[in-house]
Amino acid sequence: MQFDPVLVSDWLTLTARHFPDKIALVSKGQRLTYCQVDEKSTNLASALVLTGFKKGDRAVICLDNSPEAVISIYGILKAGGVFTVIDPKSPWPVINSIIADSRARLLITARRKLYEGDGPQFSTADSQLIIVDGHKSSPRHYPKALIFEGLTEKLDASIALPCLLENDLACLIYTSGSSGKPKGIICTHHNMVTAARSIIQYLGNTKDDIVLDVLPLSFDYGLYQVIMCFMFGGTVVLESSFAYVQDILAAIDKEKVTGFPLIPSVSAMLLKLKKFPAAKLKSLRYITNTGAAWPVSHIRHFRQFLPQVKLYSMYGLSECKRVSYLPPELIDEYPDSVGIPMPNLEVAIVDGRGSPVPVGKPGQLIVRGPTVMQGYWRDEKLTKKVFRPGRYPEERWLQTGDVFRQDENGLLYYVGRRDRQIKSFGHRINLSEIERVIAGFDGLTEVAAIPVPDEIGGEVVGVLVVAKKEKKITEDQIKQFCRQYLEPYKVPRQVWLVESLPKTGHGKIDYKKLVNSLKTLEKGPETGQKKTTAIRSGGENRRRFKGLDDH
Amino acid sequence: MIKDEIRQFITEKFLFNSDDPPDDDVSLLEMNIVDSVGILEIVSFLESHFQIKVEDEELTAANLDSINKITSFIEKKRG
Numbered sequence: 001m002q003f004d005p006v007l008v009s010d011w012l013t014l015t016a017r018h019f020p021d022k023i024a025l026v027s028k029g030q031r032l033t034y035c036q037v038d039e040k041s042t043n044l045a046s047a048l049v050l051t052g053f054k055k056g057d058r059a060v061i062c063l064d065n066s067p068e069a070v071i072s073i074y075g076i077l078k079a080g081g082v083f084t085v086i087d088p089k090s091p092w093p094v095i096n097s098i099i100a101d102s103r104a105r106l107l108i109t110a111r112r113k114l115y116e117g118d119g120p121q122f123s124t125a126d127s128q129l130i131i132v133d134g135h136k137s138s139p140r141h142y143p144k145a146l147i148f149e150g151l152t153e154k155l156d157a158s159i160a161l162p163c164l165l166e167n168d169l170a171c172l173i174y175t176s177g178s179s180g181k182p183k184g185i186i187c188t189h190h191n192m193v194t195a196a197r198s199i200i201q202y203l204g205n206t207k208d209d210i211v212l213d214v215l216p217l218s219f220d221y222g223l224y225q226v227i228m229c230f231m232f233g234g235t236v237v238l239e240s241s242f243a244y245v246q247d248i249l250a251a252i253d254k255e256k257v258t259g260f261p262l263i264p265s266v267s268a269m270l271l272k273l274k275k276f277p278a279a280k281l282k283s284l285r286y287i288t289n290t291g292a293a294w295p296v297s298h299i300r301h302f303r304q305f306l307p308q309v310k311l312y313s314m315y316g317l318s319e320c321k322r323v324s325y326l327p328p329e330l331i332d333e334y335p336d337s338v339g340i341p342m343p344n345l346e347v348a349i350v351d352g353r354g355s356p357v358p359v360g361k362p363g364q365l366i367v368r369g370p371t372v373m374q375g376y377w378r379d380e381k382l383t384k385k386v387f388r389p390g391r392y393p394e395e396r397w398l399q400t401g402d403v404f405r406q407d408e409n410g411l412l413y414y415v416g417r418r419d420r421q422i423k424s425f426g427h428r429i430n431l432s433e434i435e436r437v438i439a440g441f442d443g444l445t446e447v448a449a450i451p452v453p454d455e456i457g458g459e460v461v462g463v464l465v466v467a468k469k470e471k472k473i474t475e476d477q478i479k480q481f482c483r484q485y486l487e488p489y490k491v492p493r494q495v496w497l498v499e500s501l502p503k504t505g506h507g508k509i510d511y512k513k514l515v516n517s518l519k520t521l522e523k524g525p526e527t528g529q530k531k532t533t534a535i536r537s538g539g540e541n542r543r544r545f546k547g548l549d550d551h
Numbered sequence: 552m553i554k555d556e557i558r559q560f561i562t563e564k565f566l567f568n569s570d571d572p573p574d575d576d577v578s579l580l581e582m583n584i585v586d587s588v589g590i591l592e593i594v595s596f597l598e599s600h601f602q603i604k605v606e607d608e609e610l611t612a613a614n615l616d617s618i619n620k621i622t623s624f625i626e627k628k629r630g
Contacts, residue, residue, distance in 0.1 A: 064581075089583045112581075243580055243587040244612045269587060273607045425586075456588050476567035483567070488586060 006166035007189045008196075009077035011231045012038050019207065019233050025226075026255060027067050027238035034233075037071060040152040044075030046159035047151040048106070051128055055080030055162040056169065059106035060099055061217075062086045062113060065240040068132045068148055069217050070226055072108045075152075077189075080162035081106070082169040084184070087218040090487045092117040098174050099123060101182045102377060108132065108148065114139060117484070166190040172377050173220050173318045176421075176430040176490070184377030185318050195321035195371040196228045198343040202325050203259070203286060203312065207233035210283075211259040212252055214242045214266065219426065220318045221290055225261055234259075242266050245273065249280040256283040263291035263426030267298045268456045276305045290314040290322070291426025292458045293414055296335045303332060313338055315414060317428070319386070320372040320398055323347060323365070324412050337411040345369035347412070348397070349404050354388060357405075362415045365404040366397040373398070420511075422451040422459045425489050434461055434482075434490060441481045443471035446501050448509045450518065452494055463492040464514065466500055473497065553601070554622045560596050561618065565589055575618040590615060597621070603628045 005011050015024075016038035024034040032040075053059075059076045061083055063069040069085065076083040084102055086095050088110065099107060100123045107120055111133035114120070119141070120129065129145040131138055138145035170189045177183035211229050213236050215222030229236045237255045242248055252260070260281075267289065270276070287302065287309055294313045302311055311331050315338035316322035324347070326339030341347045348356055349363040357363035366388060375383035387396040403415040420431040431449040438447045445466045452462035467473045475495040482491045502510040502517075554575065562572040565584050579585045585593065593615060594605050603625065614624040 241580055241587060243585070243590045244610055244615065246608055246611045265587070269591070272591070273610075275607060277607070456591070479567040480569055488583060 006193060007077070007164055008170055008192050008227055009041070009074050009189075011193070011227075012041070012074055015230055015233045022207075022233065023235050024230065025067055025070055025236050025238060027065065027070070027236075030067050032067055034230075037067075037074065037230075039154070040071045041074035042078055042161075043152050043154055044071060044148075045078035045161055046155050047146075048075065048079040048081070049159050049161065050155075051146070052126065053079050053081060053106060053128070055164070056082065057106065058082045058084065058102040058104040058172065059108065060084050060086060060095070060102065060104045062088050062090075062095055062107065062109040063132060064088050064110075065213065065217055065222070065238045066132075067238075068108075070236075070238070071152060072148075073217070073223075073226070076106070077170060078161050080164055080168070082171060084172045084174060085216075085218040085223060086174070087216045087487065088113050091484055092119060092121075093485050094487055096121045098182050098184075101174075102172055102184055106130065111135065111139065114142065164189065166193065169374075171223075173223075175318050176428055176433055177382075179382075179432075181379070183379070183382065186374040186377050187321075188374060191321070191371055191373060192224075192227060193231075194344060194369075196224060196231055198345065198371065199224065199322055200228050200232050201343050202327075203288070205229075205232045205234060205259070209234040209258045209285070210237060210255055211235070211261070212237045212239065212248070212255070212257040213261065214239045214248060215261060215263065215426070216240075219291075220321060221261060221263070221426070224321065242269060245269055249277050252283065253280045258283060258285040259288070260284055260286070261288045261290075264289065264294055264298060264458055265425045265456045267294070267302065271298060271301055272456075276301070278305045281306060281309070284309045286310040286312060286328070288312040288314055288325075290316055292423035293336075293338070299331060299335045315339075315412065317400055317402070318373075319400070320345070320367055320369065322371070323367055323400070326411070330411075334411055337407075337413050339412060340410060341367075341412075345371060347406075349406055359408055360405055362403050362405045364418060365400045365402050365412070367400060368395065368397045372396070422461070424454075424459050424461065425457045427487075427489050429461060429490055431461070434463065434486070434492065437482065437485050438463060438465065438478065438492075440485070441465075441473075441478060443468050443473050446509070448501050448511065448514055449492070450511060450514050452518065454493070457489075460493040461490060462494040462496070462518070464496045464498050464501060466498055553625050554618060556600065557621050557625075558618050560600070561585070561593070564592060564596075573618065575622075578612075578616050579618075580612070580616055593621070597625065601625050601629070 005014050016034040020035035021033050023031050024037045025032045059081045061072045073083055103123050106128045108130040111131050129142055130148050131145050132148040166189045170192055171187050172184040174182050174184050211225050213225040217223045226236050310328035312325050314325040322342055324339045324341050326337055347367050351357050351363050386399055388399055401418045405413050422429050434449040435447050445468055448464045450462050451459040454460040478495045502513040504510045558572055573584055
């Protein structure tokens with residue numbers, strides 16, 4: 001009798017045994033079979049073990065969506081490691097804070113990235129750098145670095161890989177926190193395999209599915225496309241961006257893609273085209289959306305243009321991977337719902353004291369199940385705060401911080417956030433983090449970050465700053481500063497220099513008033529411009545916002 | 552010159568007037584100069600500034616992913 005594998009990496013090996021010559025991955029002009037991905041990742045794992053890499057060691061992969069990134073993920077897992085993928089678009093201070101927080105022993109990155117800014121800083125003396133790029137030698141500044149390509153070749157000796165359990169750690173997913181310390185979500189193999197299995201189950205994936213993944217592997221939504229595909233034996237077409245829409249549409253058409261996971265900014269870009277490219281999307285079986293609420297207008301358009309395609313509107317957070325999905329047959333009737341809990345997950349909506357709220361009433365969504373994370377890496381305080389005890393010692397409920405309501409049919413509706421998080425381009429951003437970074441800019445006395453509506457991103461970051469009297473500061477200087485210390489999607493699209501910020505009775509910044517002032521600005525009859533133009537045109541906004549404190 | 556105008560727009564809009572403009576042949580996307588929204592902003596700049604119409608089919612890396620590529624694209628469009 002044979003049971004299903006319990007490790008993420010064992011699923012790849014099993015699928016490679018079933019379909020050795022099937023294409024697993026199409027990326028950067030390469031087509032890799034399951035056998036090739038499995039072998040290359042085993043070779044990398046063996047090479048890592050030879051360098052002294054041990055079970056439980058953390059490894060940071062700072063690569064864009066590429067065959068090397070996928071091989072690194074599986075190689076690290078097979079070597080018993082715990083991986084974190086970071087988008088190489090992040091500046092070094094962000095990457096280095098994650099290397100330090102995770103105490104990573106290994107960094108895999110591209111040669112080009114090393115020439116940018118300050119470069120990597122390691123936290124432990126025995127750290128190892130691996131460089132991806134196809135050259136044979138390591139750059140002058142990094143004489144001890146190893147070259148990735150050589151490590152995926154077959155070794156002469158056979159190396160014993162560590163024995164792993166399903167409750168061993170597999171990855172840390174870093175997300176935006178409020179304190180300034182990076183928040184690493186701890187996932188075991190069991191967390192990941194059970195989450196992937198539930199999602200595969202409700203999407204009805206089979207080995208015939210070909211999934212287009214344009215979402216970064218640093219984002220769990222992007223990462224799980226690969227994890228899932230390698231479990232059901234499909235093919236992943238991995239692209240690094242959606243920016244050049246026609247190139248992506250050509251890939252869908254050419255590869256006969258059946259599954260297209262997207263975020264609202266991707267659907268917004270498709271709907272912005274002069275003519276909706278239905279002909280190029282004819283191979284699709286399903287489209288999924290998560291990351292941020294799918295606007296009903298997008299759903300209606302997709303239903304009209306692609307009536308044969310199943311649309312899954314979903315909701316989740318990295319702390320438990322996914323919470324819910326709307327069965328596609330309900331989407332016309334309940335387009336604003338994110339549906340029902342996925343298999344193997346329970347939800348409740350509770351009030352401030354933890355008691356369930358009546359049907360239809362809003363409350364905090366809490367969830368329990370095997371996909372819920374183990375906690376935040378090296379942060380007991382935050383971990384304790386996010387969990388609520390259950391009925392027996394091991395039972396814990398994850399408090400999502402999201403406000404939901406549930407209707408009489410059990411369908412879930414997102415209402416809002418309890419704290420200062422926004423969703424931009426599918427990313428959760430904590431506005432306090434942005435303020436903390438900008439506070440480091442010399443010459444400011446106050447800073448407030450607020451959400452600004454955006455046609456493509458949903459919401460983007462806007463910042464109001466008060467400069468010291470004697471300082472001459474420009475909006476561009478603040479944006480340039482942010483670009484050095486923040487991931488691109490967190491860089492404020494708009495900066496307003498103002499005289500002062502409105503305060504509440506307790507002397508704190510009155511965010512409600514700020515956001516309302518912004519709304520007045522957008523609807524201002526004298527502007528006569530579309531929303532996004534008004535928000536993005538710097539000088540004009542600056543003048544209007546000066547009047548803020550008069551309100 | 553077309554190339555200078557494009558370089559100036561990109562430096563102003565995406566690098567916030569940094570005094571280190573991008574090389575003319577680097578990939579704007581890979582070098583993290585623009586994102587997908589940035590590409591749309593470039594397109595609307597090209598349409599209004601050079602009075603051309605960019606078709607859906609022309610939204611490709613081959614046309615838009617470096618200052619040089621954009622320059623030849625504009626030159627081609629203008630005939």
